[in-house]
Amino acid sequence: MNLFAELRRRNVFRVAGVYAVAGWLIAQAAGVLENALVMPKWFDTVIVSALLLGFPVALILAWAFEMTPEGMKLTANVPEGTSIAPKTGRRLDYAILGGVALIVALFIGDRMMPEAPSSVVTPRQAGAPQDAGGANNLPHPEELSRSESVSKGAPPAASIAVLPFADMSPGKDQEYFADGMAEEILNVLAKIDGLSVASRTSAFAFRDADDNASDIAATLNVAFLLEGSVRRDGDRLRITAQLIDAVKDRHLWSEAYDRNMADVFAIQEEIAGAIGAALRGKIGGGGETPAPVKTDNLAAYDKYLKARSLLKKRGPDLREAIALFKEVAAEDPDYAPAWSGLVQATEPVIFYFPEAQDPFVLAEYQGLEALAARMAVDRDPGSAEALGGMADHLRDEMRWEEAEAFYRRAFAVDANDVEVLEDFQEFLHRVGRAEEALMEARRGQKIEPLWGLLKDWEAIHLDQLGDREGAVAVSLALLRDAPDFAFSYNQLFTLALADRRYADARNYAEAMPEGRVVSKEAMRQLLDWAERGRSPETAKALPKIALTDWLAMLAAAGADDRVFEILAATDPGVGSMALMRVAGYEALRCDPRLKKEIIRAGLPDYWRESGWPTLFRPAGKNDFECAR
Numbered sequence: 001m002n003l004f005a006e007l008r009r010r011n012v013f014r015v016a017g018v019y020a021v022a023g024w025l026i027a028q029a030a031g032v033l034e035n036a037l038v039m040p041k042w043f044d045t046v047i048v049s050a051l052l053l054g055f056p057v058a059l060i061l062a063w064a065f066e067m068t069p070e071g072m073k074l075t076a077n078v079p080e081g082t083s084i085a086p087k088t089g090r091r092l093d094y095a096i097l098g099g100v101a102l103i104v105a106l107f108i109g110d111r112m113m114p115e116a117p118s119s120v121v122t123p124r125q126a127g128a129p130q131d132a133g134g135a136n137n138l139p140h141p142e143e144l145s146r147s148e149s150v151s152k153g154a155p156p157a158a159s160i161a162v163l164p165f166a167d168m169s170p171g172k173d174q175e176y177f178a179d180g181m182a183e184e185i186l187n188v189l190a191k192i193d194g195l196s197v198a199s200r201t202s203a204f205a206f207r208d209a210d211d212n213a214s215d216i217a218a219t220l221n222v223a224f225l226l227e228g229s230v231r232r233d234g235d236r237l238r239i240t241a242q243l244i245d246a247v248k249d250r251h252l253w254s255e256a257y258d259r260n261m262a263d264v265f266a267i268q269e270e271i272a273g274a275i276g277a278a279l280r281g282k283i284g285g286g287g288e289t290p291a292p293v294k295t296d297n298l299a300a301y302d303k304y305l306k307a308r309s310l311l312k313k314r315g316p317d318l319r320e321a322i323a324l325f326k327e328v329a330a331e332d333p334d335y336a337p338a339w340s341g342l343v344q345a346t347e348p349v350i351f352y353f354p355e356a357q358d359p360f361v362l363a364e365y366q367g368l369e370a371l372a373a374r375m376a377v378d379r380d381p382g383s384a385e386a387l388g389g390m391a392d393h394l395r396d397e398m399r400w401e402e403a404e405a406f407y408r409r410a411f412a413v414d415a416n417d418v419e420v421l422e423d424f425q426e427f428l429h430r431v432g433r434a435e436e437a438l439m440e441a442r443r444g445q446k447i448e449p450l451w452g453l454l455k456d457w458e459a460i461h462l463d464q465l466g467d468r469e470g471a472v473a474v475s476l477a478l479l480r481d482a483p484d485f486a487f488s489y490n491q492l493f494t495l496a497l498a499d500r501r502y503a504d505a506r507n508y509a510e511a512m513p514e515g516r517v518v519s520k521e522a523m524r525q526l527l528d529w530a531e532r533g534r535s536p537e538t539a540k541a542l543p544k545i546a547l548t549d550w551l552a553m554l555a556a557a558g559a560d561d562r563v564f565e566i567l568a569a570t571d572p573g574v575g576s577m578a579l580m581r582v583a584g585y586e587a588l589r590c591d592p593r594l595k596k597e598i599i600r601a602g603l604p605d606y607w608r609e610s611g612w613p614t615l616f617r618p619a620g621k622n623d624f625e626c627a628r
Contacts, residue, residue, distance in 0.1 A: 180305030217246030432613030
C-alpha cells in the first residue's frame with residue numbers, strides 16, 4: 001500500500017483539516033480576548049505559536065493512533081477487519097464541514113450584518129480627573145459647539161478623525177501625554193496625500209462624550225475614527241489603538257503596543273502607517289506615511305507635550321506653557337515644534353496677562369516671540385506651523401506685506417491648516433479687508449466646524465460690514481452652543497451697547513465667566529457711565545485697557561475721547577488690533593484722530609500696494625479719507 005493511501009486510511013488528512021479549522025477559530029478568539037480583556041500584546045502570538053507547534057504533533061498522533069470502541073490504540077495493534085477508521089473519517093468530515101460553515105457564517109456576518117453601535121472610549125469613561133466640583137476646566141477661546149452635525153450627506157470615503165486617547169495610567173495624571181500622542185498621530189495622518197483628517201479641536205470636543213461612533217463621525221463628517229488609550233508607568237508605555245469604520249459600524253484594525261518611552265516616535269509612526277495601509281484603497285495612490293518630527297531628548301519631549309496641553313487651555317496656564325517651551329528649546333535647540341509653540345504661547349499674552357498692559361513687560365514677550373519665530377523657521381522652513389508663526393510675528397510688528405507673504409507660504413505647505421487660517425483672517429481684519437476676512441472665517445468653519453473662535457470672528461466681521469443683526473444672530477447661536485465661551489459675552493455686550501440695549505448688556509456682563517483682562521467690573525463701570533448720560537468728562541475715569549475688546553466696547557458706548565486717549569498712549573502694534581473695530585462706527589471712522597492712528601500703523605502704504613479697503617479710500621496721491 002502506498003504512503004498516500006495509508007495517510008487517507010488513517011484519516012491524517014481529515015485530522016489536518018479539523019485542526020486547521022479549529023485552530024483558525026481559536027486564533028480569532030484569542031485576538032478578541034486580547035483586546036476585550038486588555039491582555040498583553042504577546043497573548044495571541046503565544047496562542048498562534050502553540051497552535052502551529054501542535055500541528056505536526058496532531059498529524060503524528062493521527063498516524064500512530066486510531067480511535068476504537070475501547071479507546072485510543074496504536075494503529076499497529078488494531079487487528080485487520082476491526083478498524084472503524086472509515087466511520088471516524090465520516091465524523092471528521094462532518095466536523096470539517098461544520099467548522100467551514102461556521103467560518104463562512106462569521107465572515108458574512110462581519111461583512112454584511114450591522115453590529116451594535118460602537119461605544120468610543122473617552123477620557124471621562126476612563127476616569128479622567130476633574131476639578132473638585134466635578135466639572136472640567138472652563139473652555140478657552142477654542143471653545144467648541146457640538147449642537148449640529150456638519151455633514152449634510154455621505155462623508156468623504158477617505159476621511160478620519162483622531163479622538164483624544166484615554167488616560168489609563170495608574171495616577172490618572174498623563175492626560176497631557178495621551179492628548180499629545182493623539183495629536184502627533186493626527187499631524188502625521190494629515191500629511192498623507194488623499195486622506196482628509198478632521199481637525200484636532202473638533203475631534204477633541206468629544207473628550208467627554210457618550211455618543212456612539214456613528215454619531216461622532218456624522219458630526220465630524222468623516223468615515224473613520226481612530227480611538228485609543230495610553231497607560232504610562234515610569235518609562236513603560238502601553239498604547240492601544242483601534243480604527244473604526246463608522247459608516248458600517250465595525251472595527252477594521254486594532255493593536256496594542258507595549259514599549260519603552262524611547263519607542264514613542266516609532267509607535268506614532270507604526271499607528272499612522274497601519275491606518276494608511278488599512279485605508280490605502282480609499283486614499284488612492286501609494287505615498288509612504290511621513291515620519292513624525294522627532295527629538296532625541298525624551299525628557300524635553302515630555303515637557304513639550306505638557307506645554308502643548310497648557311497652551312490649549314490658555315488663560316493663566318500660558319505662563320507655565322511659556323516656561324516649559326523655553327526649557328525644551330534650551331534642551332534641544334534644533335526641535336522646531338518647541339520654537340513654534342513658544343510663538344503661539346507668547347503671541348496672545350496681552351489678552352490674558354494683566355501685567356502685559358505694561359509696555360515694558362509686553363516688550364519682553366514680543367522680543368521672545370520674535371526670537372522664537374526666527375528660530376522655528378530656521379529649524380523647519382517647510383513647516384506651515386513655523387511659517388504661520390513668523391507671519392503672526394510680522395503682523396504684530398505691522399510689517400503687513402511681509403506678513404501676508406509668509407501666510408501665503410504657509411498655505412502653500414498646507415492650505416487647510418486651520419490655525420494659520422484663523423490668524424490670517426485676523427490679519428485681513430486688521431488691514432481692513434473685512435469681506436475677505438469673513439470668507440476666510442467661514443472657510444475655516446468648514447474645516448473646523450466646532451471651533452467657536454471662528455464663529456466669534458464671523459460675528460465681528462459681520463458687524464464691521466454693517467450687518468449687526470447677523471452679528472447678533474451668530475453670537476447668540478454660539479452662546480447657546482458654548483455657554484462658557486467668554487468672547488461671545490464680550491461681543492454680545494458690545495453689540496447691545498451699540499444698540500443702547502442696556503438691560504441686555506448688563507445681563508451679558510454678569511453672565512460672563514471670570515478670568516478675563518476685561519473684567520466684569522470694568523464692563524459694569526462702562527455700562528453705568530453709558531446709562532448716566534455718557535458724559536465726556538466722566539469718561540476719563542473709565543479703565544485704561546489697551547485691548548481690542550475693551551476699545552470696541554468703548555467705541556460702541558460712545559466714549560470716543562477715551563478710545564483715542566488709550567490709542568495715543570499705546571504701542572501702535574497693539575493699537576492696530578483695534579483700529580478696524582473702532583472704524584466700524586462712522587463717527588469714529590471719520591475722526592482725524594483715527595486717521596493719525598492708521599498712519600502710525602503704516603496701513604496707508606500697505607493699501608496703496610494691495611488695494612484700498614471698503615471703509616477707506618484714496619484722496620489724491622498721498623492722502624486718504626473715510627468712506628461714509
